[in-house]
Amino acid sequence: MQKITAPKKAPLSRIQEKNRNLILKAGLEVFSKYGFRGATVDQLANAAGMSKPNLLYYFPSKEAVHVALLEELLENWLEPLIELGPSDNPIDEILVYVKKKLAMSRAYPLESRLYANEILQGAPNFSGAIKGPLKELVDEKAKLIQSWSDEGKIAVVNPYHLIFSIWSTTQHYADFDVQIAGILPTDKEEITKDAETYLEHMFRSILTPKA
Amino acid sequence: MQKITAPKKAPLSRIQEKNRNLILKAGLEVFSKYGFRGATVDQLANAAGMSKPNLLYYFPSKEAVHVALLEELLENWLEPLIELGPSDNPIDEILVYVKKKLAMSRAYPLESRLYANEILQGAPNFSGAIKGPLKELVDEKAKLIQSWSDEGKIAVVNPYHLIFSIWSTTQHYADFDVQIAGILPTDKEEITKDAETYLEHMFRSILTPKA
DNA sequence: TGAAAAACAAAGCATTTGCTCAAAAATTCA
């Protein structure tokens, strides 16, 4: 009987490596701006600086580029939450998570918008990840947070909604960037600084047990 | 000299009224799901239950439907914030705003996603509204909140970021609905109830002055 | 160095898309 193996992944050549990266970078730009259906292969090829057939030489379809991006995204997206772990000072532990999330919003706004677009449109290529690894991770961390509540180390809060509020407030600065810039036409540096101060204050308030 | 008047708006006939509404309803469904570029006139006509040329008899283009929807949306979106006004009990005044916003997210998720789509994609048809009426309204309310801070009636917070955090946390329940449903497969009623409890608690915490 | 393999792109193909045309059907109202 023949051994069933994972599809052979020949190591990528130098050129393959370079071009796949160019395409993924282009896909990030274009998909995050227009969503999957709004993006065209022409736009992708243009942004990647190569011809359309050449792009399709590296990825079999527009959808394949999109899926590859989402897969890559998931890891990076989960990472900060994975790092949230047991601590003697749970409040600071959670605040560190908030700061990491905010920093990611700032450093990777396109990734944030790519993710937001996918979820907004019903997560057609992502619902597996949501109900699988994402849910498991959140369930696990929710338990941890719940235990901190039970031990009186942080205030009593619904851990799931706490996590949702961290996600929403931090990602807002990437996803609704245009709106924020329209309302606060000051420089981004200052907005980010104020956001960090505000969010730290807010989450510290809700997490600090009432005397 | 002839008087310059606004373009004549003949009152709409019964049929016109009905069909324009059908089209706007269809547009809300389709645009909120796929974004402007991802939506097609065929989808719109289908969802509206009429032929493509007939739809284009009522609106000159796909974009016109989109713009009409956004204009209608703006009013409803601003309304709850407009109602935020002077009060002897500023904390409750703000909490009422939070609750209204959350209720809107629950009652009009498609509208919320339509808005989110537009902002995410750079607000190509909305940047005027953001820099105009929206900014003015937010500036005004920020001053009000700042005055409450100054008078010691609420804690010291950055009023702009407070408003952003109210928007992001409440709209999250509409915009990221798929993600939340994937993580919390309980019934929506309960999620909404818990969300309200959590958010009320959170904003009360940050707004209550430290003794 | 030269033949095999990999990388590339001009042209093209079928389908979709946004919108129009011309004419038919339905409605209005004198």
Added chain:
DNA sequence: TGAATTTTTGAGCAAATGCTTTGTTTTTCA
């Protein structure tokens, strides 16, 4: 009622879109 008006649509058109075909250029490596 019947002529004028409004509403509706089948057919179609040019452009865009996703992807392929075909063949050329570049790279690899024995």
